[in-house]
Amino acid sequence: MYQTIVIGGGPSGIMAAISASQNKQSVLLIEKKKGLGRKLKISGGGRCNVTNNLPYAEIIQNIPGNGKFLYSPFSLFDNQSIIEFFESRGLKLKEEDHGRMFPITDKSQDVLDILIAEMKKQQVVVIENSPVTSVDFSDGSYTVKLDDGKTHHAKTVVIATGGTSVPHTGSTGDGYQFAKSFGHTITDLFPTEVPIKSNEPFIKSQTLKGLSLKDVGLSVLRKNGKKRITHQMDMLFTHFGISGPAALRCSQFIYKEQQQQKRQDIQMQLDAFPSMNEEQLKQKIISLLKEQPDKIIKNALKGLIESRYLHFIIEQANIDLETTYHHLSMQQINQLAHLFKAFTFTVNGTLPLEKAFVTGGGVSIKEIVPTTMSSKLQDGLFLCGEVLDIHGYTGGYNITSALVTGYVAGYYAGQFEPITT
Template sequence: MTYHVTVIGGGPSGLMAAIAAAEQGASVLLLEKGKKLGTKLAISGGGRCNVTNRLPEEEVIRHLPGNGKFLYSPFSVFNNYDIIDFFERLGVGLKEEDHGRMFPASNKAQDVVQSLLTYLDTLHVEVRKQTKVDGIQYGENHHTIHLSDSEPVHTKSLIIATGGKAVPHTGSTGDGYKWAKTAGHTITTLFPTEVPLLSDDSFIKEKKLQGVSLRDVDVSVLNQKNKPIITHKMDMLFTHFGISGPAVLRCSQYAVKEFMKGHKPVTIEIDTLPDQTLQQLTETYMKKREENPKKTWKNTIKGIVPERMIDYLMENNDIPAEQTNAHLSKEQFHGFLQNLKHFHVLVHDSQPIEKAFVTGGGVSIKEVVPNTLQSKMMHHLYFCGEILDIHGYTGGYNITSALVTGHVSGMNAAWEGMA
C-alpha cells in the first residue's frame, strides 16, 4: 500500500501534522523510533506542558528571535488562538498564567498528550512506535522510507518532524538533518539556545555565589565595545559552573552567537537594581550614611540583594564586615554601588546542545514555502517543528511554532498526497 502521508517523528509537530493530514481524509502513517509519542510535550513546562501563549500574534513572533517572522504566513492559516480552540475542542481545558502562558487546567502534561493520542486513534492514523528509519529514497511520484526491521514504506507525501538536537533523551538526536540534505537542503549552523552559560571567573570556581538567585534583574550580553546586544529583565541564578535561570537562558543564544564569531570570553552584565539609577542609589545611600555614621555599612545596605551577594561585594571592594559608615571611603562606597549596577561575569562557553532546551539553526527557511511548509527542493516533501531553522524563548513559543507548522504541513501534505 502507498500512504497519502507519512510523518516521521512523534513529537508535538509530528502529532499535529498527522492529525491535520488525517482530518483532510488522507491515509496517514506516523513513525516514531522511541517507545512513546509526545515525550517532549510530557516533560515541557516542568511536566505541566505550556501548550501555547495567548499574547497577540505580533508579540508571539517577537518572542521567536530565530526567524519568527517566517511564521506570519503559517499563522494566517492556523495560529496560537487556534491552538487554544483545538485543545478545548478535544476536552482539554486551558488556563492562562503570567506572560500569556497557557497550561492545561489540570496542570498535567499527560492530559495534553493523551488528548492527541485519542484523537489520532479516532482519525484512524496508523502509528508505528519503536520503528527506526534507516534512509529515504526520494522518487518522482512517491517516496520510499527504508526501515531497520521491516518492509519499506511507500508514501505520496512525506513530512519530516524529527526535531533538533536539544533534549536528546526525548528522541531528538538530529536524524532528520541528513534526510533533508539528501533532498538538497541546506542545514544552517546548529547551536544551543535557552542554555546555561559557563564561566571560569574565580568567584564562580570558588563557589562564592553558588545557589544565589536574583529576582527581576537586568541581564545583558555585551558586545566587543561593551554595549548591550540584548537585555532581559527576569530572575537569574549563580551555579557551580556559571550562570543560569530564566534571564540567562533568554540571553544565552546571543552569547553563543558571539562565541561562534570567535569572541571569547563574552561579558554578561547584571544590573541587580534595574528600577533605580546609579545616581538615585548614590543619593539614597549617601543620605543614609550621613544619618547613621556609627551604623555598619553591611547593616545599612542589608536586604538590597541577598546577603551572600552583599558579603561578596564587600570583599570585592575591601570593606571589612565591621566597617562603619563614617569610616567608609569614597572608593569603597562608589565601588560597591557600581558593582550593584554593573556586575560582570565573563562567560567562555555554554553547556552543550544536548543540555539546551532548544536547538538554534536547522533546515534553511529560504528553502521552504512559508504558507505550506513544502520543500522548494523536493516535491511532496514537508518540514515542521524544530528541524526548521526557527527558535524561540521558553514560555510556550517553541511549542506554538511546532504545533502551527505541524498543522499547516499536515494539511498541505494531505491535499498534495490525495491529488
C-alpha cells in the first residue's frame, strides 16, 4: 500500500511525486509511455522555458483560462519557488524577454535530469510503459489497474495525465475518463496556442506564404466589429492561414468567438504599424512619396514594411504598383493608411487539438479545492497540470501552472489520512 500513486510522468506528475514523497512517504509514479517528461523535452524548442519571472498579477494575466485559480496554490509554491528549486540543485536559470526563464545550458534534458534525480533521491518508485486502465476507490483506499492486469494500491491518487495536445508524448485525455468516473465535469476541450486557418483568396493563392511580419497588432473581432483581443507580436503567413506568436495567442479566442457567434467564419484584423495612429502613418506615407514624387509607388515606399506585404496592401487598396505620387488621389492614400492599420480578413477556425501546444478546457476547477488541489467530490483524489481547465499562453505560463499545481497536489496527497469509520 503506497501513500500516493501519481498517474502521469510529465512535469506536473513528477513534481507531485517529489512533493508527496518529501516526508519519506511511499510514492509510485506511473507513466504510460517509455521515458518521462516527453512534452517537457520538446518545450521551448528543446530549451524548456521552465517558468516566468513576472509578478503574480502579470503571470495570471497571461493565463486567460482560469488563471485566477492559481492565486491560492501560489501561496504554497510559486514561480520563485520553481527558480529556487532548480538553482538550489545546481541548475542556474537565465531570464530572457517577457520574463521567460530558461536553463543556462539551453537544454531541456538538464531540467528533466534534476527532476528525475530528485525523485530517485526520495525513493519514488517509477513504472514506465504502463497505461492505466482504471482507478477505483473502496474501503478507504484506491486501486489503480494497469493494462497488463497488475494492480497497485494507495491511500491517495494524483491525476496528472495532461490534456490531449501533442498526443505522441502520451497526453491523449485518459485523465478525463478517470476524473469522470468520480463524478467530475469535463468542460469543452478545444485547441489553444495553435495556428489559424483561412480560406481567403490571398491565402489559397499563397501570395504571402512564408512572410513574417515583426511586432504587428493582430486582433480577433466580435460580431459588432469591436476587438475582443489584440496581441502585439510577430506573425507568419502560411499555406493554410496564419501562425507565429501573435496568431497562436489569438487562437483560443477564435474558438470562443465561434461558440459565441454560432458560426464558423470569424473576422480578424491586422495592424502593421501598432505604434502609430492612422493619421501619423498617413503623414509618413505622404512624406515618403513627396521625397521621390517621380518614383513609382512600390519603390518610393520601399523599406516602409516588408516588400511583399507592401505590394499586397497597395494592390488591396486598388492602386497600381507602377503609379507615381502625382497620380494618387488623397482618397487612395487614406485607404492605403487605413489598410495598413486595419486589414480585415476572415478565418474559419484553427488546426485540430492534436496540433495544438496546449489544451483548452478540462476538469472543471469549480470541483477542485484551490488551496490543496484536492477533489471536492472524492476524498483522497488530487488533480493537477493540464488535465484541469487552466490554460495559458506560451512563455513559461503553462509549465508554471503544471509545476505549481503538481507540487501542491503532491504536498497534500502525501499528508492525507483517510477518515476511517
